Amino acid sequence: GAGVSQSPRYKVAKRGQDVALRCDPISGHVSLFWYQQALGQGPEFLTYFQNEAQLDKSGLPSDRFFAERPEGSVSTLKIQRTQQEDSAVYLCASSSRSDRAHTEAFFGQGTRLTVV
Protein backbone atom coordinates (compact mmCIF):
# COMPACT_ATOMS: atom_id res chain seq x y z
CA GLY A 1 0.00 0.00 0.00
CA ALA A 2 0.90 3.65 -0.15
CA GLY A 3 1.55 3.99 3.56
CA VAL A 4 1.48 2.18 6.88
CA SER A 5 -2.03 1.02 7.59
CA GLN A 6 -3.37 0.22 11.05
CA SER A 7 -6.66 -1.36 12.01
CA PRO A 8 -8.95 -0.85 13.67
CA ARG A 9 -8.64 2.92 13.97
CA TYR A 10 -10.66 2.89 17.17
CA LYS A 11 -11.25 0.11 19.66
CA VAL A 12 -13.30 0.15 22.84
CA ALA A 13 -12.67 -2.80 25.12
CA LYS A 14 -14.15 -3.78 28.44
CA ARG A 15 -11.65 -4.26 31.20
CA GLY A 16 -10.36 -7.81 31.12
CA GLN A 17 -11.02 -8.29 27.42
CA ASP A 18 -8.28 -9.34 24.99
CA VAL A 19 -7.57 -7.13 21.97
CA ALA A 20 -5.53 -7.48 18.77
CA LEU A 21 -4.21 -4.51 16.86
CA ARG A 22 -3.01 -4.91 13.29
CA CYS A 23 -0.28 -3.14 11.37
CA ASP A 24 0.31 -3.40 7.62
CA PRO A 25 3.70 -1.84 6.92
CA ILE A 26 4.81 -0.41 3.62
CA SER A 27 5.49 -3.30 1.26
CA GLY A 28 9.10 -4.44 1.42
CA HIS A 29 9.96 -2.62 4.61
CA VAL A 30 12.29 -4.64 6.78
CA SER A 31 12.05 -2.82 10.09
CA LEU A 32 8.85 -2.47 12.09
CA PHE A 33 8.29 -0.65 15.37
CA TRP A 34 5.41 -0.38 17.81
CA TYR A 35 4.96 2.66 20.05
CA GLN A 36 2.41 3.54 22.74
CA GLN A 37 1.21 7.14 23.03
CA ALA A 38 -0.75 8.00 26.16
CA LEU A 39 -2.94 11.09 26.19
CA GLY A 40 -0.83 14.23 26.29
CA GLN A 41 2.42 12.34 26.04
CA GLY A 42 4.94 11.52 23.36
CA PRO A 43 5.13 8.04 21.86
CA GLU A 44 7.04 5.44 23.86
CA PHE A 45 8.86 2.51 22.28
CA LEU A 46 7.35 -0.92 22.78
CA THR A 47 9.06 -3.37 20.45
CA TYR A 48 11.08 -3.81 17.25
CA PHE A 49 11.04 -6.40 14.46
CA GLN A 50 13.59 -7.00 11.75
CA ASN A 51 11.66 -9.06 9.23
CA GLU A 52 10.03 -11.79 11.34
CA ALA A 53 12.54 -11.60 14.18
CA GLN A 54 11.57 -9.68 17.29
CA LEU A 55 14.94 -8.25 18.25
CA ASP A 56 13.87 -5.90 21.01
CA LYS A 57 10.84 -6.12 23.28
CA SER A 58 12.28 -4.11 26.12
CA GLY A 59 9.48 -1.55 26.01
CA LEU A 60 6.57 -3.93 26.50
CA PRO A 61 5.05 -2.86 29.84
CA SER A 62 3.99 -6.29 31.04
CA ASP A 63 3.63 -9.91 30.01
CA ARG A 64 0.07 -9.10 28.97
CA PHE A 65 1.53 -7.47 25.86
CA PHE A 66 2.59 -9.69 23.00
CA ALA A 67 3.62 -8.84 19.43
CA GLU A 68 4.29 -10.98 16.40
CA ARG A 69 5.22 -10.67 12.75
CA PRO A 70 5.22 -14.26 11.56
CA GLU A 71 5.90 -13.71 7.85
CA GLY A 72 7.92 -10.56 8.10
CA SER A 73 5.19 -8.25 6.85
CA VAL A 74 1.93 -7.77 8.80
CA SER A 75 2.35 -7.41 12.54
CA THR A 76 -0.14 -7.86 15.36
CA LEU A 77 0.07 -6.38 18.84
CA LYS A 78 -2.02 -8.33 21.31
CA ILE A 79 -3.00 -7.16 24.76
CA GLN A 80 -4.48 -9.70 27.13
CA ARG A 81 -6.81 -8.90 30.03
CA THR A 82 -6.86 -5.19 29.20
CA GLN A 83 -6.72 -2.66 32.01
CA GLN A 84 -7.62 1.01 32.07
CA GLU A 85 -3.99 2.07 32.00
CA ASP A 86 -3.68 0.39 28.60
CA SER A 87 -5.85 3.14 27.11
CA ALA A 88 -3.64 4.92 24.58
CA VAL A 89 -2.94 5.33 20.89
CA TYR A 90 -0.80 2.51 19.54
CA LEU A 91 1.41 3.57 16.66
CA CYS A 92 3.16 1.35 14.17
CA ALA A 93 6.11 2.49 12.06
CA SER A 94 8.15 0.84 9.35
CA SER A 95 11.38 1.61 7.54
CA SER A 96 12.95 0.16 4.47
CA ARG A 97 16.35 -0.85 5.74
CA SER A 98 18.05 -2.36 8.73
CA ASP A 99 21.63 -1.89 7.58
CA ARG A 100 21.73 1.89 7.41
CA ALA A 101 21.08 4.36 10.18
CA HIS A 102 18.58 7.18 9.98
CA THR A 103 16.42 5.61 7.34
CA GLU A 104 13.12 7.42 7.70
CA ALA A 105 10.49 5.57 9.67
CA PHE A 106 6.96 6.00 8.32
CA PHE A 107 4.17 6.01 10.89
CA GLY A 108 0.63 4.78 10.61
CA GLN A 109 -2.38 6.75 11.88
CA GLY A 110 -2.53 4.63 14.98
CA THR A 111 -5.20 2.67 16.83
CA ARG A 112 -6.90 4.48 19.68
CA LEU A 113 -7.68 1.95 22.40
CA THR A 114 -10.09 2.89 25.15
CA VAL A 115 -10.57 0.45 28.01
CA VAL A 116 -13.79 0.95 29.98
Added chain:
Amino acid sequence: AQSVTQLGSHVSVSEGALVLLRCNYSSSVPPYLFWYVQYPNQGLQLLLKYTSAATLVKGINGFEAEFKKSETSFHLTKPSAHMSDAAEYFCAVSEEFNFGNEKLTFGTGTRLTIIP
Protein backbone atom coordinates in the same frame (compact mmCIF):
# COMPACT_ATOMS: atom_id res chain seq x y z
CA ALA B 1 20.05 7.14 29.17
CA GLN B 2 18.80 9.48 26.52
CA SER B 3 15.96 11.93 27.08
CA VAL B 4 14.29 14.92 25.46
CA THR B 5 12.68 17.95 27.06
CA GLN B 6 10.32 20.17 25.12
CA LEU B 7 9.77 23.51 26.83
CA GLY B 8 6.21 24.71 26.44
CA SER B 9 3.41 22.27 25.89
CA HIS B 10 1.45 24.96 24.03
CA VAL B 11 2.78 27.72 21.81
CA SER B 12 0.67 30.33 20.02
CA VAL B 13 1.98 32.62 17.31
CA SER B 14 0.34 35.00 14.88
CA GLU B 15 0.18 34.12 11.22
CA GLY B 16 3.36 35.44 9.58
CA ALA B 17 5.31 35.55 12.83
CA LEU B 18 8.39 33.56 13.76
CA VAL B 19 7.85 30.03 15.05
CA LEU B 20 10.25 28.79 17.72
CA LEU B 21 9.75 25.42 19.38
CA ARG B 22 12.33 24.44 21.98
CA CYS B 23 13.97 21.07 22.46
CA ASN B 24 16.79 20.11 24.79
CA TYR B 25 18.29 16.65 24.90
CA SER B 26 20.33 14.53 27.24
CA SER B 27 22.58 11.88 25.79
CA SER B 28 25.72 10.06 26.83
CA VAL B 29 26.91 9.76 23.25
CA PRO B 30 26.63 12.01 20.19
CA PRO B 31 22.92 11.98 19.51
CA TYR B 32 20.83 11.79 16.40
CA LEU B 33 17.93 14.21 16.63
CA PHE B 34 14.60 14.42 14.88
CA TRP B 35 11.53 16.62 14.68
CA TYR B 36 8.17 15.08 13.81
CA VAL B 37 4.81 16.73 13.19
CA GLN B 38 1.44 15.17 13.97
CA TYR B 39 -1.75 16.55 12.49
CA PRO B 40 -5.08 15.61 14.12
CA ASN B 41 -6.00 11.97 13.61
CA GLN B 42 -2.88 11.34 11.57
CA GLY B 43 0.40 9.59 12.11
CA LEU B 44 3.75 11.23 12.74
CA GLN B 45 5.55 12.78 9.78
CA LEU B 46 9.28 13.46 9.75
CA LEU B 47 10.10 17.17 9.43
CA LEU B 48 13.87 16.97 9.62
CA LYS B 49 16.76 15.11 11.21
CA TYR B 50 20.28 15.79 12.46
CA THR B 51 22.81 13.05 11.86
CA SER B 52 26.15 14.80 12.58
CA ALA B 53 26.61 16.36 9.17
CA ALA B 54 25.65 20.06 9.05
CA THR B 55 24.55 21.59 12.35
CA LEU B 56 21.85 23.62 10.61
CA VAL B 57 19.29 21.26 9.19
CA LYS B 58 16.59 22.24 6.73
CA GLY B 59 13.38 20.28 6.55
CA ILE B 60 10.05 20.27 4.82
CA ASN B 61 7.48 23.08 4.88
CA GLY B 62 10.10 25.76 5.52
CA PHE B 63 11.19 24.46 8.91
CA GLU B 64 14.78 24.28 10.08
CA ALA B 65 16.62 23.37 13.26
CA GLU B 66 20.08 24.04 14.60
CA PHE B 67 22.08 21.54 16.63
CA LYS B 68 24.00 23.29 19.43
CA LYS B 69 26.15 20.87 21.36
CA SER B 70 27.22 23.44 23.97
CA GLU B 71 23.58 24.11 24.82
CA THR B 72 22.37 20.52 24.23
CA SER B 73 19.60 22.03 22.14
CA PHE B 74 17.86 21.36 18.85
CA HIS B 75 15.26 24.11 18.53
CA LEU B 76 12.85 24.16 15.59
CA THR B 77 12.18 27.42 13.75
CA LYS B 78 10.22 28.79 10.83
CA PRO B 79 10.51 32.42 9.79
CA SER B 80 6.85 32.96 8.96
CA ALA B 81 4.00 30.91 10.39
CA HIS B 82 1.18 29.68 8.18
CA MET B 83 -2.24 28.54 9.29
CA SER B 84 -1.44 25.04 8.01
CA ASP B 85 1.41 24.76 10.54
CA ALA B 86 -1.07 24.25 13.38
CA ALA B 87 -0.28 20.78 14.72
CA GLU B 88 1.54 18.86 17.46
CA TYR B 89 5.33 18.79 17.18
CA PHE B 90 7.59 16.18 18.73
CA CYS B 91 11.33 16.25 19.23
CA ALA B 92 13.02 12.85 19.40
CA VAL B 93 16.48 11.44 20.01
CA SER B 94 18.17 8.22 18.99
CA GLU B 95 21.48 7.11 20.40
CA GLU B 96 22.08 3.85 18.74
CA PHE B 97 21.64 1.86 15.64
CA ASN B 98 21.65 -1.73 16.78
CA PHE B 99 20.84 -4.18 14.00
CA GLY B 100 18.39 -1.71 12.55
CA ASN B 101 16.78 -1.00 15.90
CA GLU B 102 16.78 2.75 15.77
CA LYS B 103 14.22 3.27 18.49
CA LEU B 104 13.33 6.82 19.24
CA THR B 105 12.84 8.58 22.58
CA PHE B 106 10.25 11.32 22.18
CA GLY B 107 9.53 14.48 24.10
CA THR B 108 6.04 15.20 25.38
CA GLY B 109 5.19 17.39 22.42
CA THR B 110 4.33 21.03 21.77
CA ARG B 111 0.95 22.01 20.39
CA LEU B 112 1.34 24.92 17.97
CA THR B 113 -1.62 27.23 17.45
CA ILE B 114 -1.63 29.87 14.73
CA ILE B 115 -3.60 33.03 15.39
CA PRO B 116 -5.14 34.58 12.26
